[in-house]
Amino acid sequence: MRPSTARDPPQTTAPKQNPYPAASRVLIVLSLVLPVALAIISISVAPQALPHRLQSSIIRISQSICTSKRVGFICTPGYRRVIISRTMATTSGLPFANERRIAELAVQRAAILTKAVYNSKVKGTVQKDDKSPVTIADFGAQSLVFASLYKSFPDDNIIGEEDSAGLRSNKELSELVFKVVTEAIYSNTTGQSSSSSSELGDINNEAEMLDFIDKGSCTDSGKGRVWVLDPIDGTKGFLRGGQYAIALGLMVDGIVQVGVLGCPNLGQEGGVLLSAVKGQGTVVRPLSSDFSTLPDPSRVTMNPITSSSDATFCEGVESGHSNHDIQAKIAKGLGITKPSVRMDSQAKYAALALGQAEIYLRLPRTMDYEENIWDHAAGALVVEEAGGAVFDMYGNKLDFTTGRSFKKNKGVIVMGAGIQEEVVRVVSEVAVEAYGTWKSSL
Numbered sequence: 001m002r003p004s005t006a007r008d009p010p011q012t013t014a015p016k017q018n019p020y021p022a023a024s025r026v027l028i029v030l031s032l033v034l035p036v037a038l039a040i041i042s043i044s045v046a047p048q049a050l051p052h053r054l055q056s057s058i059i060r061i062s063q064s065i066c067t068s069k070r071v072g073f074i075c076t077p078g079y080r081r082v083i084i085s086r087t088m089a090t091t092s093g094l095p096f097a098n099e100r101r102i103a104e105l106a107v108q109r110a111a112i113l114t115k116a117v118y119n120s121k122v123k124g125t126v127q128k129d130d131k132s133p134v135t136i137a138d139f140g141a142q143s144l145v146f147a148s149l150y151k152s153f154p155d156d157n158i159i160g161e162e163d164s165a166g167l168r169s170n171k172e173l174s175e176l177v178f179k180v181v182t183e184a185i186y187s188n189t190t191g192q193s194s195s196s197s198s199e200l201g202d203i204n205n206e207a208e209m210l211d212f213i214d215k216g217s218c219t220d221s222g223k224g225r226v227w228v229l230d231p232i233d234g235t236k237g238f239l240r241g242g243q244y245a246i247a248l249g250l251m252v253d254g255i256v257q258v259g260v261l262g263c264p265n266l267g268q269e270g271g272v273l274l275s276a277v278k279g280q281g282t283v284v285r286p287l288s289s290d291f292s293t294l295p296d297p298s299r300v301t302m303n304p305i306t307s308s309s310d311a312t313f314c315e316g317v318e319s320g321h322s323n324h325d326i327q328a329k330i331a332k333g334l335g336i337t338k339p340s341v342r343m344d345s346q347a348k349y350a351a352l353a354l355g356q357a358e359i360y361l362r363l364p365r366t367m368d369y370e371e372n373i374w375d376h377a378a379g380a381l382v383v384e385e386a387g388g389a390v391f392d393m394y395g396n397k398l399d400f401t402t403g404r405s406f407k408k409n410k411g412v413i414v415m416g417a418g419i420q421e422e423v424v425r426v427v428s429e430v431a432v433e434a435y436g437t438w439k440s441s442l
């Protein structure tokens, strides 16, 4: 062995062995960096390739950052709006984004028509076979919405409340409907006459209008893509000067995926337009009187109450449409002391989503009445996506697969998530006591 010299390096202890070999270290770094890099690339390049839930979360997070009192103060309101609409635009590849937009525009154009008739003396009211009223606005709105759906989604099926039989046997009424339809297609707040038809579909003559009205005769609600429309929900409210709604939903295999409610007499001057997509939340915007633009949206969530006794409860105005006595008994059982808010149409669903009430009760007058699916499809999704829950009076989920009306449900109850258990329990107890148990024959 060579003796050590002054030039030899000093003796040190042996260097510590790194517990991770080089290959493992590369793997660890990659496993930390890669997901982040991939997420950034996917969000900016191909958001539509992200899983549905992740896309929704991105929208939710960015919206809540922008609207949060703690963080949102760093942006001006204008900049916040830009961030929200950019996130929405970046994620416009979200499922049903196009369906939602076309449905919103179609309902908005129909609302322009219904508002014109609402403000006019001539409403062309006639009675249907079931003795309920229908007006030129019901027919006109249905034809406009169906023209829009046909233009963008020609292969989809449609269920609509009205048909054209009453118009085909009444030429004068039919001409009146075509007049308001034409005015709505050419209405424009900018003062210039321009047609809304390029994207939303045109109606060139009366015969075409009647054919569009009849496109809503589908009877099978459980298979494939089916749109569901109530062109004026709450026609009695519309005629009385109360609330009414244009309600449009899209179901896929019997599950409501898109819901849009136009409520011209709710909230602000000119009304509000609410829309929801399953798993993506509910938003509200003003109803524009310009058919081509959708004003900026804001997210809505129901009031987070945890005790039913704090709830404001709402019900229909018409005592023939739901049992006010039994509903009052339920409210008492829940400890509610405030009087009910009475309101026509699916505007009640909208009011709950907007935090104006927390419970909506609709118990039948007689057990033979079957609720029509167009009276609930859009509203139910709007409430569920705002954080609420919808059941029948026995606590069952609504089943939209049974054709044009509910065959497996009786009555409808709507509430916030925090009071769901209590409301379902009290309503079911009262329902069994008042109506007995009920089993669908299906």
Ligand SMILES: Nc1ncnc2c1ncn2[C@@H]1O[C@H](COP(=O)(O)O)[C@@H](O)[C@H]1OP(=O)(O)O
Pocket (backbone or CB within 6 Å): 132, 161, 233, 234, 235, 237, 315, 316, 317, 318, 320, 321, 322, 343, 344, 345, 346, 364, 365, 369, 372, 375
């Ligand atoms: N006997 C009834 N029970 C429950 N709802 C009814 C009854 N008759 C009509 N309706 C529906 O009530 C809806 C209005 O609800 P509200 O009273 O909450 O404003 C109308 O669209 C109408 O449905 P439709 O016109 O589809 O037959």
